Amino acid sequence: MPATALEIDGIGKRYGDIVALRDLTFEVRAAELFGFVGSNGAGKTTAMRIVLGVLAADTGEVRFRGAPVDFTTRRRIGYMPEERGLYPKMAVLDQLVYLAELHGMEVNGAHRAAEDLIARLGLRDRRGDEVQKLSLGNQQRVQLAAALVHQPDLLVLDEPFSGLDPVAVDVLSEVLRERAAAGVPVIFSSHQLDLVERLCDRVGIIRSGRMVACGTVDELRSTGDAELVVDAPSAPAGWTAGLSSVEVARTEGSVTVLRLRDGADDQAVLRAALATGPVHEFSRRRPTLTELFRNVVSTEERAR
Amino acid sequence: MTATRPPLSTSAVRPVWLIARRELRSRLRSKAFLLGTLATVVVIAGYLMLQGAVFSNASRSTVGLNGQATALAGPLTDSARSLGLDVSTVDVSDLADGERRVADEELDVLVSGAPASLHALVLKDIDDDLRNVLNGLMQRQVLVGQLAEADPEQDPQEILRIVADATVDVRSIETPDPERGQRTGVALVLIALLYFSLLLYGTMVAQGVIEEKSSRVVEILLATVRPWQLLAGKVIGIGLVGLAQLAVIGGIGVTLASVTGVITISGIATGSLIWGLVWYLLGYAFYALVFAASGALVSRQEEAQAVIMPVTMVVAIGFVLAISLLPGGGTDSTTTLLSLIPPLSPIFMPGRMALGAAPAWQIALSLVLTVAAIAAMVWLGGRIYRTAVLRIGTRVRLREVFTRSH
Numbered sequence: 001m002p003a004t005a006l007e008i009d010g011i012g013k014r015y016g017d018i019v020a021l022r023d024l025t026f027e028v029r030a031a032e033l034f035g036f037v038g039s040n041g042a043g044k045t046t047a048m049r050i051v052l053g054v055l056a057a058d059t060g061e062v063r064f065r066g067a068p069v070d071f072t073t074r075r076r077i078g079y080m081p082e083e084r085g086l087y088p089k090m091a092v093l094d095q096l097v098y099l100a101e102l103h104g105m106e107v108n109g110a111h112r113a114a115e116d117l118i119a120r121l122g123l124r125d126r127r128g129d130e131v132q133k134l135s136l137g138n139q140q141r142v143q144l145a146a147a148l149v150h151q152p153d154l155l156v157l158d159e160p161f162s163g164l165d166p167v168a169v170d171v172l173s174e175v176l177r178e179r180a181a182a183g184v185p186v187i188f189s190s191h192q193l194d195l196v197e198r199l200c201d202r203v204g205i206i207r208s209g210r211m212v213a214c215g216t217v218d219e220l221r222s223t224g225d226a227e228l229v230v231d232a233p234s235a236p237a238g239w240t241a242g243l244s245s246v247e248v249a250r251t252e253g254s255v256t257v258l259r260l261r262d263g264a265d266d267q268a269v270l271r272a273a274l275a276t277g278p279v280h281e282f283s284r285r286r287p288t289l290t291e292l293f294r295n296v297v298s299t300e301e302r303a304r
Numbered sequence: 305m306t307a308t309r310p311p312l313s314t315s316a317v318r319p320v321w322l323i324a325r326r327e328l329r330s331r332l333r334s335k336a337f338l339l340g341t342l343a344t345v346v347v348i349a350g351y352l353m354l355q356g357a358v359f360s361n362a363s364r365s366t367v368g369l370n371g372q373a374t375a376l377a378g379p380l381t382d383s384a385r386s387l388g389l390d391v392s393t394v395d396v397s398d399l400a401d402g403e404r405r406v407a408d409e410e411l412d413v414l415v416s417g418a419p420a421s422l423h424a425l426v427l428k429d430i431d432d433d434l435r436n437v438l439n440g441l442m443q444r445q446v447l448v449g450q451l452a453e454a455d456p457e458q459d460p461q462e463i464l465r466i467v468a469d470a471t472v473d474v475r476s477i478e479t480p481d482p483e484r485g486q487r488t489g490v491a492l493v494l495i496a497l498l499y500f501s502l503l504l505y506g507t508m509v510a511q512g513v514i515e516e517k518s519s520r521v522v523e524i525l526l527a528t529v530r531p532w533q534l535l536a537g538k539v540i541g542i543g544l545v546g547l548a549q550l551a552v553i554g555g556i557g558v559t560l561a562s563v564t565g566v567i568t569i570s571g572i573a574t575g576s577l578i579w580g581l582v583w584y585l586l587g588y589a590f591y592a593l594v595f596a597a598s599g600a601l602v603s604r605q606e607e608a609q610a611v612i613m614p615v616t617m618v619v620a621i622g623f624v625l626a627i628s629l630l631p632g633g634g635t636d637s638t639t640t641l642l643s644l645i646p647p648l649s650p651i652f653m654p655g656r657m658a659l660g661a662a663p664a665w666q667i668a669l670s671l672v673l674t675v676a677a678i679a680a681m682v683w684l685g686g687r688i689y690r691t692a693v694l695r696i697g698t699r700v701r702l703r704e705v706f707t708r709s710h
Contacts, residue, residue: 055694071530072314076312077527079527081520086521089330099528102528103312106313
């Protein structure tokens with residue numbers, strides 16, 4: 001297992017009477033893409049701002065490579081805030097060079113890094129334009145470049161994919177994978193769960209300021225109820241009646257989707273299906289992250 | 305990848321300089337700055353030309369004539385008219401009465417004595433043209449006398465010398481201060497420039513702070529620089545822009561005024577300008593911090609006016625008081641007191657100094673008080689800025705800044 005890079009240890013934050021985070025604990029490993037998902041207001045942005053030190057936690061500690069995150073460490077973090085922030089009247093290249101220098105790069109290195117990213121993100125034609133004159137998608141690319149330009153040791157990106165077209169999403173995904181492969185852990189939040197599922201090594205689901213599920217996508221998916229898709233055209237309604245721990249989730253034409261609970265025997269289901277006639281499809285389907293997320297969120301809601 | 309990366313600078317000063325340089329570049333390059341500077345130069349040049357015209361315009365003088373001098377009424381009016389002066393004469397029978405009328409500014413000049421030995425009494429100073437007219441009349445009288453008792457053996461050069469030596473004896477009731485008018489002019493132009501600079505560049509600091517808040521760029525910046533570095537860089541950068549502009553405008557103003565002859569005290573004007581620049585820096589440092597702290601309280605440009613207004617009012621009131629009080633000489637107790645109050649010193653004190661009305665101890669005291677006020681604002685304004693600058697959303701109340709622990 002790769003070494004732990006970033007540790008969020010028992011972080012709590014209150015805004016007056018509202019508890020934004022309670023005992024939030026998780027870790028991001030080296031060279032890992034970590035997806036941070038949760039409903040609006042679950043605490044994702046608060047957690048990220050605390051990591052960056054733009055907000056102070058009431059309790060708990062954030063550690064990077066074993067040491068508490070301090071000002072010097074933070075300068076080595078690439079940050080993309082939820083509310084996009086750039087100087088509207090500054091040219092793209094000037095802006096990136098300026099931010100790179102502020103992070104401590106020397107002037108030539110800053111220029112090289114800025115030019116490289118501009119080319120990589122397809123902004124070469126717009127490098128001399130004021131940021132406010134760019135399309136929203138391009139502004140977003142500049143914002144990402146601003147987070148990457150000082151070649152950070154850790155990337156913290158709040159909703160980096162929102163508002164991007166599919167091509168930009170692909171470019172951004174590739175850049176993030178590349179950085180992670182180079183050893184830079186990436187933590188990002190997103191509501192695009194299919195994207196998170198495709199891209200991330202590990203995922204954390206936050207709800208009401210607390211981590212409710214955390215692990216690899218496979219681990220998370222295996223925790224939910226498995227589904228069985230059976231296409232048996234000749235099967236009469238109620239053919240599963242004799243099977244224990246199996247219930248019909250829905251039927252779509254000749255296809256029956258069954259939900260198997262613990263202890264269910266899928267081979268018994270197959271035998272029952274074959275007994276009705278031909279079986280065209282028999283497959284186990286695990287829940288998608290979206291379904292899992294809905295499930296986690298609604299479970300919590302029911303539990304309230 | 306990580307291994308080949310050059311080490312990052314950890315200097316605390318470098319970010320301040322980078323931030324200041326960004327402010328300098330973006331402001332100096334803007335058209336608004338160039339046009340603004342140009343417009344100010346034009347306005348000052350226009351003012352100076354107007355002043356020049358007003359100064360050189362012949363004013364109407366009333367001359368009182370006493371005793372034998374009454375005989376000069378006709379010749380005086382005539383020669384004055386030939387020089388473009390408008391002079392009216394009044395016969396004054398009683399010398400003491402004449403002196404009183406000069407003191408009351410009813411008469412500009414009281415001329416007495418024999419035509420060959422004239423005495424002129426004025427309140428402060430005699431108009432140069434009028435002095436020449438009187439000298440001319442007197443020299444003609446002396447020449448006539450010399451010629452009447454002409455001695456054929458007398459050297460004509462000797463006669464000319466005697467004639468040339470005959471000049472009207474001018475006596476002033478008050479000590480003449482030929483520079484007073486010019487000094488007042490310099491003082492007023494200076495405080496007007498200081499007023500505009502403090503207001504313009506102070507407001508610019510507030511708007512810069514709000515711009516960073518409203519565009520949210522502050523969140524990115526504060527993830528890598530400390531609030532004090534951001535604040536210091538911004539204040540220094542904009543302050544240097546203002547200093548450069550003030551120095552250029554002031555330099556052009558003093559040069560133009562000296563070349564066109566509007567002022568003959570270019571030494572005093574230059575000294576006043578240099579002190580003006582010093583006071584600009586002090587005043588700007590104070591107000592920039594106040595403006596920055598005010599700007600940090602709001603998140604949108606639309607709310608800017610509400611927080612900037614109270615500060616601009618203080619500057620404006622200071623300016624209005626200064627332009628109405630300083631022409632009185634700058635030595636009265638009200639002016640003295642106001643010039644020692646730190647928020648007003650940067651406008652009042654350079655004005656009083658240009659007038660030559662401020663004793664050294666008062667200058668020193670106001671400098672000490674102003675520097676102390678700046679130090680207090682560094683603490684207070686820095687604290688407000690640090691607490692409020694990341695609070696996006698509703699306007700931050702000052703009370704919250706001081707009740708919150710962070």
